[in-house]
Amino acid sequence: EAAVTQSPRNKVTVTGGNVTLSCRQTNSHNYMYWYRQDTGHGLRLIHYSYGAGNLQIGDVPDGYKATRTTQEDFFLLLELASPSQTSLYFCASSPGGDTEVFFGKGTRLTVV
Template identity: 75%
Template sequence: EAAVTQSPRNKVAVTGGKVTLSCNQTNNHNNMYWYRQDTGHGLRLIHYSYGAGSTEKGDIPDGYKASRPSQENFSLILELATPSQTSVYFCASGGLGGQEQYFGPGTRLTVL
């Protein structure tokens, strides 16, 4: 069974603060993804990665950075958090193009 874990599961941050969301996968998948989920929008892609050292912009990258230091780990970084970034964030991993994606349990972020 695919295994994707996220930490923290819940986070409250202050406006202007730095937030780092972490994701770990044990599937040995090349690709990893960060999405956010907001009511009325479904899931939207923020950043993704093809492998260690690579990060690519998704559909809504503004205000976010990503880091992929290893095959297993993919982080999402909010350098200056804003209330509009309050959301639920999902990490996913998947094989090469066209293969199934597996999602982590999500991180609920509230920026006050």
């Protein structure tokens, strides 16, 4: 069973604060993704990566940075958090871009 672990599971921060969401996969997958999920919008792709050191811009990248430090670890950074970034964030991994994507359990972020 593919394993994707996100931390923290819940986070509250203030407007203008810095937040780092962490994701680790132990599947030896090349691809990793960060999505946000909001009611009415489904899952929207923020950033993704093909491998360590690689970063690709997704469909809603504004206000987010990401870094893939190793094959296993993918981080999402919010350097000046805003209330519009309050959302449920999912990390995911897959062996390739046209194969099954395995999701973590999500991180609920609230920016007050």
